[in-house]
Amino acid sequence: MNNIKVxxxxxxxxxxxxxxxxxxxxxxxxxxxxxxxxxxxxxxSKYAPDYVCTPFKYNLGSYIEAIENGANTLxxxxxxxxxxxxxxxxxxxxKDLGYNVKFVNMANAKLAxxxxxxxxxxxxxxxxxxxKITQATLVAVKMVDYLDKIEDYIRENVGFEVVxxxxxxxxxxxxxxxxxxxxxxxxxxxxxxxxxxFKNLEINKPKNPLKVxxxxxxxxxxxxxxxxxxxxxxAKKGIIVKRWMNLSNSIFHNEKEEEVKKKIRKYxxxxxxxxAMFTIQKAIEYAKDGCDGLIHLKSFxxxxxxxxxxxxxxxxxxxxxxIIYFSFDTQTSDVGxxxxxxxxxDMMMMRKEKVx
Amino acid sequence: xxxxxxxxxxxxxxxxxxxxxxxxxxxNYVVSPETNKDIIERGLRxxxxxxxxxSKIFMGHVDYLIDKCDYIFVxxxxxxxxxKETVCTKFQAIYDVINNIYREQNLNILYYSxxxxxxxxxxxxxxxxxxxxxxxxxxxxxxYYIAKQAEKTDKMLAINNQKLLxxxxxxxxxxxxxxxxxxxxxxxxxxxxxxxxxxxxxPIYGCVVDEKKALxxxxxxxxxxxxxxxxxxxxxxxxxxNDVDGIILISSFPCGPDSLVNDMIIRKYQGKPIINxxxxxxxxxxxxxxRIESFVDIIKLRKKNHVHE
Numbered sequence: 124m125n126n127i128k129v130x131x132x133x134x135x136x137x138x139x140x141x142x143x144x145x146x147x148x149x150x151x152x153x154x155x156x157x158x159x160x161x162x163x164x165x166x167x168s169k170y171a172p173d174y175v176c177t178p179f180k181y182n183l184g185s186y187i188e189a190i191e192n193g194a195n196t197l198x199x200x201x202x203x204x205x206x207x208x209x210x211x212x213x214x215x216x217x218k219d220l221g222y223n224v225k226f227v228n229m230a231n232a233k234l235a236x237x238x239x240x241x242x243x244x245x246x247x248x249x250x251x252x253x254x255k256i257t258q259a260t261l262v263a264v265k266m267v268d269y270l271d272k273i274e275d276y277i278r279e280n281v282g283f284e285v286v287x288x289x290x291x292x293x294x295x296x297x298x299x300x301x302x303x304x305x306x307x308x309x310x311x312x313x314x315x316x317x318x319x320x321f322k323n324l325e326i327n328k329p330k331n332p333l334k335v336x337x338x339x340x341x342x343x344x345x346x347x348x349x350x351x352x353x354x355x356x357x358a359k360k361g362i363i364v365k366r367w368m369n370l371s372n373s374i375f376h377n378e379k380e381e382e383v384k385k386k387i388r389k390y391x392x393x394x395x396x397x398x399a400m401f402t403i404q405k406a407i408e409y410a411k412d413g414c415d416g417l418i419h420l421k422s423f424x425x426x427x428x429x430x431x432x433x434x435x436x437x438x439x440x441x442x443x444x445x446i447i448y449f450s451f452d453t454q455t456s457d458v459g460x461x462x463x464x465x466x467x468x469d470m471m472m473m474r475k476e477k478v479x
Numbered sequence: 480x481x482x483x484x485x486x487x488x489x490x491x492x493x494x495x496x497x498x499x500x501x502x503x504x505x506x507n508y509v510v511s512p513e514t515n516k517d518i519i520e521r522g523l524r525x526x527x528x529x530x531x532x533x534s535k536i537f538m539g540h541v542d543y544l545i546d547k548c549d550y551i552f553v554x555x556x557x558x559x560x561x562x563k564e565t566v567c568t569k570f571q572a573i574y575d576v577i578n579n580i581y582r583e584q585n586l587n588i589l590y591y592s593x594x595x596x597x598x599x600x601x602x603x604x605x606x607x608x609x610x611x612x613x614x615x616x617x618x619x620x621x622x623y624y625i626a627k628q629a630e631k632t633d634k635m636l637a638i639n640n641q642k643l644l645x646x647x648x649x650x651x652x653x654x655x656x657x658x659x660x661x662x663x664x665x666x667x668x669x670x671x672x673x674x675x676x677x678x679x680x681x682p683i684y685g686c687v688v689d690e691k692k693a694l695x696x697x698x699x700x701x702x703x704x705x706x707x708x709x710x711x712x713x714x715x716x717x718x719x720x721n722d723v724d725g726i727i728l729i730s731s732f733p734c735g736p737d738s739l740v741n742d743m744i745i746r747k748y749q750g751k752p753i754i755n756x757x758x759x760x761x762x763x764x765x766x767x768x769x770r771i772e773s774f775v776d777i778i779k780l781r782k783k784n785h786v787h788e
Binding site for chain 1: 531555557571573575576702703704732739741743
């Protein structure tokens with residue numbers, strides 16, 4: 124066994140898929156950073172530029188904690204906003220802090236030339252086997268897809284669980300079992316098994332519960348620690364949560380840009396950057412779909428999502444659907460969030476009563 | 480028909496191109512005045528709180544122009560080259576942001592859109608805009624090429640003038656690393672420039688540079704930075720730093736690209752003294768004077784010691 128110990132920052136539930144890719148595709152050990160805590164963010168904030176967006180700080184803190192756990196090779200990805208420059212700056216900061224690690228930055232690869240990703244993987248383990256990495260990529264992608272499907276089901280139903288914590292516990296078991304999957308066949312078996320298990324969990328859903336659509340910035344919307352477990356707070360109030368934005372939808376199941384543009388034409392003529400188009404598209408969809416409210420999540424200073432806000436305001440007016448905006452930074456407190464959710468809940472209830 | 484041109488954002492980089500183009504086509508336009516208190520207040524009133532100061536200023540200029548023209552000029556851009564040669568998403572979204580904020584007023588917006596990934600080059604974008612303005616293709620082409628020539632000449636003159644300044648040795652030369660819309664703005668950059676002059680320093684502008692050369696130089700600094708405007712500045716740092724005595728990085732709070740790029744420059748750049756200034760609407764330049772003064776003092780002291788050695 125080589126001594127390559129790889130880490131990718133903690134992000135939502137997706138690290139199990141990265142683990143599979145690293146372990147089965149690259150023959151390296153995958154090292155988890157500990158689950159994100161206050162310390163992760165404190166570490167990240169201490170060494171990150173002051174007013175960079177919060178995901179950068181979470182990632183940085185997560186890298187440091189993974190190094191403490193023994194990681195010696197770190198991965199970062201590229202994107203359509205500041206994310207594309209994250210890796211270079213993360214690498215420099217860690218170097219300045221004196222950490223002796225290898226940094227592999229997928230932002231160097233070009234989507235138009237898939238082989239450039241192979242070149243980056245080669246930097247992780249020079250002895251990699253193309254067939255193996257291809258196989259593992261396919262399994263990892265499918266795993267992300269299944270994870271997202273299961274979590275969609277959770278969002279629709281966890282608010283009505285009869286046994287408190289039953290969904291959460293089963294989700295943990297699911298993640299643990301995914302870690303030991305070897306191939307696509309096993310993955311399919313696990314998925315079907317857990318889908319059935321989830322559907323068998325007892326729920327008590329009223330006839331017409333409140334339903335909210337969540338939209339917003341890529342990292343914060345998917346990572347529950349970053350958004351202060353807002354979906355859990357909503358579930359506690361017996362609310363169905365709709366959230367299209369996840370890894371598999373945004374990469375594999377999205378519509379073509381031209382199609383999205385047609386659907387949002389009334390509000391936006393151009394691609395407004397990063398995933399802003401999807402934010403707008405889904406806000407319209409949720410409003411039309413009878414959601415009782417919209418919740419917009421982002422980290423402080425996220426430019427593309429700030430720029431969707433005037434658009435969302437119009438959608439909220441046109442469809443007469445209430446909207447609430449959350450902007451998370453390192454100072455955000457749970458108390459403030461809960462008070463605002465409380466008020467938003469009351470507003471949605473009153474509106475629902477009126478409509479009746 | 481009168482076009483209203485906001486004196487903010489892309490204006491500072493492209494105004495020769497725009498103004499010559501409109502002049503050649505015989506189109507009337509009015510440019511909003513230098514940023515003033517009224518414009519800042521208008522901008523704050525109409526912006527999402529978290530937006531960067533520069534975009535709030537842009538909003539203020541748009542607001543000022545609304546009842547003074549028939550069309551407000553809001554160009555947008557996305558990809559300026561192949562692969563990830565792009566601009567801050569603010570410039571991608573700006574047209575739609577203005578349209579939504581002023582929906583009730585039913586604003587008429589004149590725009591062009593550059594996106595090389597969609598093969599919308601600057602030429603094509605100007606041809607479309609010219610057509611919208613009711614001009615024929617020959618007229619538009621002629622106006623565009625004259626405007627490009629004027630732009631080129633203006634840039635060359637500015638670069639040559641700066642070259643002369645860079646050769647001077649009688650005063651301290653300070654390189655200002657800032658986007659044109661910040662450094663030339665009456666509220667953000669001008670007070671800093673004026674103050675440096677008061678301190679008997681020569682301001683050198685990072686944004687006055689041969690862009691092609693600068694972009695090429697930037698490759699030595701970064702492989703993955705996606706923003707063309709920031710890369711031009713980073714390249715300028717590389718081209719000019721030997722000829723200046725100190726470097727000031729200036730950004731407007733909370734600029735997305737600058738938040739990372741300026742931190743990276745501070746980390747990687749070794750050589751001349753360097754400081755990083757961030758401006759926001761509440762504080763303006765107050766408090767910065769002390770920092771600039773002590774920065775200049777340190778440089779002077781070092782220089783003196785160096786001479787004595």
